[in-house]
Amino acid sequence: MVPPLALDIDGTLTTPTGRIDGRVFELLPDWDAPVVIATGKAFPYPVALATFLGLPPQVIAENGGVVHVADETTFLADPDRPRAVVEAFEERGGEIGWGDDTTVNRWRETEVALSTDADEALLREVAADVPDVEVVDTGYAFHVKSTSVNKGDGLVRAAEALELDPESFVAVGDSENDVSTFAVAGDADAVANADAAARDAADVVLDEGFMDGTASVLEALSAGRTPGE
Numbered sequence: 001m002v003p004p005l006a007l008d009i010d011g012t013l014t015t016p017t018g019r020i021d022g023r024v025f026e027l028l029p030d031w032d033a034p035v036v037i038a039t040g041k042a043f044p045y046p047v048a049l050a051t052f053l054g055l056p057p058q059v060i061a062e063n064g065g066v067v068h069v070a071d072e073t074t075f076l077a078d079p080d081r082p083r084a085v086v087e088a089f090e091e092r093g094g095e096i097g098w099g100d101d102t103t104v105n106r107w108r109e110t111e112v113a114l115s116t117d118a119d120e121a122l123l124r125e126v127a128a129d130v131p132d133v134e135v136v137d138t139g140y141a142f143h144v145k146s147t148s149v150n151k152g153d154g155l156v157r158a159a160e161a162l163e164l165d166p167e168s169f170v171a172v173g174d175s176e177n178d179v180s181t182f183a184v185a186g187d188a189d190a191v192a193n194a195d196a197a198a199r200d201a202a203d204v205v206l207d208e209g210f211m212d213g214t215a216s217v218l219e220a221l222s223a224g225r226t227p228g229e
Ligand SMILES: O=C(O)COP(=O)(O)O
Pocket: 008, 009, 010, 011, 038, 039, 040, 041, 042, 138, 139, 140, 141, 142, 175, 177
């Protein structure tokens, strides 16, 4: 019996150049337990990924702002304050930094994401003036989000809908937005490319990075071994 999974996308199911690793399409469709995709990306991305894997869309998006499981979508945070932070940031000369790519925030319902090229110091200064808002750095984007949501709470909600104990999940991730997931899952594995926050929160820091690390977890679990051993 394999355990249910809570999987981050960027840095975890991807290659170092940011593509979905092909092994995702070999290892996940036949996984014999629920797979929850828990990401900072906007809602359509994990839904599309699950759909093309042939899996039911069991999804935590926008760092916990959106949870979709058992055919029900729940929006758990209000975008007004994150949007106000980004407006104030732009008024002070900041740029969200995605160039011509207007899709990053188009479907974002509860938070705003900025490029890692954006002026982080200015962003944090502006965000500090707004209550209940935080800036989360995933290594792929700065997310301006409500402090009241996170992926871990999303996993608790998803597990409840699936009638599973959150502790029965094995989580794999790479950055500070996975720390809350790691606190909730029974086993938490950080890939080798993980940031300090994720490494500190993990039960195991894997020797392999990106999908090499995640594949090693899935292979170990399938063989009845403990990941990382
Ligand atoms: O959207 C991001 O910044 C990172 O996405 P992730 O949570 O799937 O790694």
